[in-house]
Every structure is written in C-alpha cells, then in structure tokens.
Amino acid sequence: MSSPIRYPVNDCYTCVQGEGVQTGVAMVLLRLHGCAVGCPWCDTKETWLMDPSHEVTTLDAALGANPRYTYMTAADMAAYIIANHPGPKWVLVTGGEPAQYDLAPLVAALHEVDFRVAIETSGTEKGHLNANFDWVCVSPKLNMPGGKTVHLETLTQADEIKHVVGRQADIDNLDELLAAAQPPAATQICLQPVSTSAKATELCLETVMARGWRLSVQTHKYIGAK
Numbered sequence: 645m646s647s648p649i650r651y652p653v654n655d656c657y658t659c660v661q662g663e664g665v666q667t668g669v670a671m672v673l674l675r676l677h678g679c680a681v682g683c684p685w686c687d688t689k690e691t692w693l694m695d696p697s698h699e700v701t702t703l704d705a706a707l708g709a710n711p712r713y714t715y716m717t718a719a720d721m722a723a724y725i726i727a728n729h730p731g732p733k734w735v736l737v738t739g740g741e742p743a744q745y746d747l748a749p750l751v752a753a754l755h756e757v758d759f760r761v762a763i764e765t766s767g768t769e770k771g772h773l774n775a776n777f778d779w780v781c782v783s784p785k786l787n788m789p790g791g792k793t794v795h796l797e798t799l800t801q802a803d804e805i806k807h808v809v810g811r812q813a814d815i816d817n818l819d820e821l822l823a824a825a826q827p828p829a830a831t832q833i834c835l836q837p838v839s840t841s842a843k844a845t846e847l848c849l850e851t852v853m854a855r856g857w858r859l860s861v862q863t864h865k866y867i868g869a870k
C-alpha cells in the first residue's frame with residue numbers, strides 16, 4: 645500500500661473570510677506552502693520558496709506569518725483542526741498555491757469530520773479539480789513573473805472568479821479570459837481593487853455596476869484582522 649500524501653503546511657488559524665462572495669463567514673484558514681506564480685503584490689511572499697532549511701517537525705513550530713512549513717497527512721490535518729479550531733463550519737484551503745497538490749484526500753478527510761471545504765487558487769494548477777470542494781474561488785493570475793498559464797477548465801469549474809484589478813488593462817485581460825473559458829452563468833464574478841488602492845476601487849466600482857458583477861474588498865485590512 646502506498647503511503648498517504650503529505651502536504652506542506654505553512655499556517656492554520658481561525659478567522660473570518662475577508663474577501664469575495666463568502667466575506668464574513670467564519671473559517672479555518674489552512675495555508676499550504678509553495679507558490680511559483682510570483683504576483684508582485686502578493687500578501688504571502690513568505691510561502692513561495694520550498695527551502696528545506698525552513699522545514700520544521702511540528703505544526704506549532706510553523707504557525708504564523710513566516711517561511712516555515714511542516715509536512716502533514718490529510719488525516720493529521722483534519723484531527724488537528726477538529727481539536728484546535730472546532731468553531732467554524734468551513735475550512736478554507738489556500739496558499740501559496742494549494743492546487744499544485746492532489747487535494748482529494750485532504751477534502752475527503754475534512755468532510756469526514758463534517759467541515760465544508762473551500763479553496764482559493766490562482767487557476768494555474770489543477771490539483772483541486774477532482775477533489776469535491778464545496779466552494780471553489782479562482783483568482784486568475786495572468787501574465788505574472790512566474791510565467792504560469794491559467795487553465796481554462798479551472799474557470800468553468802469555479803463557483804467564484806475573483807479578479808484583482810489595478811488598472812483597465814486588468815479588466816480587459818479578464819474579459820479575454822472569460823470569452824475563452826465561457827464559465828457558467830451562475831459563476832459569480834468579483835473585482836477586487838489591488839492593495840485597497842482608491843483609484844482601483846473606483847474603477848472596480850464603476851465596472852461591477854455596469855456589468856452586474858460584485859465588488860470584493862479586503863475587509864480584513866479595514867478591521868485590522870489577519
């Protein structure tokens with residue numbers, strides 16, 4: 645019998661979802677380590693590099709905003725979360741880029757202990773597509789320094805497409821992507837101003853009102869939560 649997948653875990657804490665359609669919902673945020681996308685405005689750059697010198701042997705030693713990570717099985721993560729974060733009904737799997745890993749065993753283990761499971765992914769990896777997530781948010785990262793491609797099937801299987809916008813060209817790029825992917829009409833499209841910029845917020849507001857989309861603001865940055 646092959647040994648179970650072990651995932652690199654960077655952080656785990658209870659919070660309130662600050663962005664997108666599920667804003668305000670209490671969640672256990674489970675942050676997997678590693679990302680090769682390279683967004684210049686990334687809030688979690690400490691998760692990018694898989695540097696073996698930052699591997700630690702327990703989750704307690706990895707917790708917090710730092711480059712440390714520890715490897716855990718899906719069963720161990722589910723047991724840890726149910727023991728330490730029993731309040732929320734949802735677990736949000738994020739990163740880093742979590743979909744670079746096969747996430748089916750992780751979602752199955754979290755379902756076993758009655759959590760609903762959401763993911764936030766850049767659309768550049770496919771490890772979530774057969775994982776039976778209850779909510780999939782794709783935040784497509786286009787033309788980033790890492791040179792990764794957004795896979796169109798990640799958009800057609802998304803409940804939510806949340807696009808970070810700094811200028812009109814970002815909306816034009818999203819339009820091109822949507823025209824190519826043709827996601828279902830039920831998919832909710834959110835525009836999120838980059839780094840809470842006032843100029844980007846104005847552009848997002850105008851566009852969501854014109855298109856019947858949704859505005860996503862990073863509410864955690866306004867209320868001082870992480």
Ligand code: SF4
Nearest residue numbers: 679681682683686740
């Ligand atoms: S995909 Fe996410 S974790 Fe990776 S660089 Fe971009 S914002 Fe950061």
